[in-house]
Amino acid sequence: MSAQRRIVILGSTGSIGESTLDVVARHPERYRVHALSAHQQMDKLAQQAAVHAAAVVVVPDDAARVRFTDAWGAGALPDIRVGAQALADTAADSDSDTVMAAIVGAAGLPAALAAARAGKRVLLANKEALVAAGGLFMQAVRESGAELLPIDSEHNAIFQCLPHGGQAGAPTAPARGVRRLILTASGGPFRNRDPHSLENVTPDQACAHPNWSMGRKISVDSATMLNKGLEVIEAHWLFAMPADRIDVLIHPQSTVHSLVEYEDGSVLAQLGQPDMRTPIAYGLGFPDRIESGVGVLDLARSGRLDFEQPDLDRFPCLASAYAALRAGQGACIVLNAANEVAVDAFLNGRLGFMAIARVIDAALEWHAGQRSVTLSSLEDILALDVQAREFAARHRLAKAA
Template identity: 75%
Template structure:
């Protein structure tokens, strides 16, 4: 394996931290070119002291000062670039050949797209690159000879179960002989709660995932299963798979990360402990494999693997995601943007848990459903519509009587 130079977008988040953990295990294979962060400047400085990147990117001048204060007297500091434009520039910078796109939300889209257009190996842990801009992003991968390695555990599992042809690209049709893709879902912390019990769910409860350690926003998305709905949309783009050939199956143990069913009846599954370092290591090393620091899977100790169909009345956000995918790209943008605004309101105790889905559905059925002006071929057009939906969603939050008026 040749030495790879890696840029980590979103270095202080859970995916970024896990990526650096894997890189640290293989100093002969990887070096860090750049790190970016939005908030935790002390953590970013700590990482920079260990990995010595040439560049760090922070959101504004105040963050730059906090980073330099945290850096202190630890020798020559890396170059500190500031702002959104710098984020996209560092993603495309020729100083790295591999970009981990791990910024959560629509804010991560410009960097991921810039990396694709620069022909990089893109390790995609940002859902919005595909949910918001699937066509544009996949065209950028194809047109610029970039590689695309999905990092979400479910899509990485599917990728591992598909035949490979020497390169990770952007297919234009489903893999020959594949009948369906089966995305597994843990069911989150509320899989067995009644609808009545869900009415009083708190942010702390929603963020307490039984199997995975994740950020607050994605933990809530897992609890509502909106996260799995976004993964259905991602799978459609990543594998050129029609929606009717994508299935969701609840698997509480989270040991089977997803499956691929073939025309001959064979089902291939990828299993492993629920640790994001496994898909990260696979993406970094593809087509080889490296030690990720993850322990062996002890199936005898686990004893059993359970499966059940998702309960759509309990998880209406999953239903909404399938409906959005069937409706087209603008509906997918609206689904994602409305969810981000609604989840933030819930985390701030301004919206009841059960109203997250109500807000999204109202937006999808309202002005977003009538959107016909969106330019799907430009990032500016996609982001402008995304901003429109966020404004409409704020209106819905007011109309649906928040928890604390």
């Protein structure tokens, strides 16, 4: 076996980060934690860094550094680095070879891109790296020779079902013989609700996902199915697949994680428990299969597997995501930025649930009327992201009423 892989986990206190540490701890001979990062939970970050002997931690500001230091027990402190630039530098430095990119939102984009440019094995759990910067990110992967392994359960499933397990890089054309990619979606907590009854649902109701344990923002995205729209955009970039060959099916059991349809009529599916440690272990071990801690899937006990087309009246955000993908990279940036603003407002009681879609559509309409801009650099992308957020924040009440 090769030498230990040295792991950086960006966003270690979130659900993906915790699951990654769980898998890593099962294979001490294979993996060593080099660096961890967190934005808020300094107590948890200190505990993780102590348990896993991290050499480096990255925190957002000096106040967080103080909280981390106060939470640290006996013994020498790790190297504490501060700020967004330190995060990107840590993702790119030569002391590691594998980066788990699990920071939620556009905040995770610069560090994920830095890891790709440095030629690392990038385990990509950050949707925005591809939604907002797909062309730039995939170009970086191709130029550096980075290994890119998708960690979202749906894209990881597709990767596993592609010919020869897929290639851990940046394809320029669809895999030979593949007709269609099919992403599955649980349908979230409102799969069977009348769309007219959703105006007054609460954040707690929207975050009560029936199958997966996730953070609040991504749980709301699941409830609106905007997350599936973002995954359609991701699949376009990851697998060089046009929008009209990427479909979505609601599958409430979350047992079939996605499917690949071939030209000969064969359909390959990846099945498993709804546990993120499975795709994480696949990404860490590729091309080997390693133990993940996930229990055996008992199909006899699982019973039936149901599939249905998504209702776009109930899930208008999904239709908006397809429209953004067809409109181009700028529209995808605006889609993501407006959604982050709208979901934050909803979670803080300042916006209704169904108004999230109206804020997104208003932002896309605003963008369509703007002069086209060049998106050839990270700075260009972040500038449009800021403009879209400002528009969504200014107009969320007027446009969402």
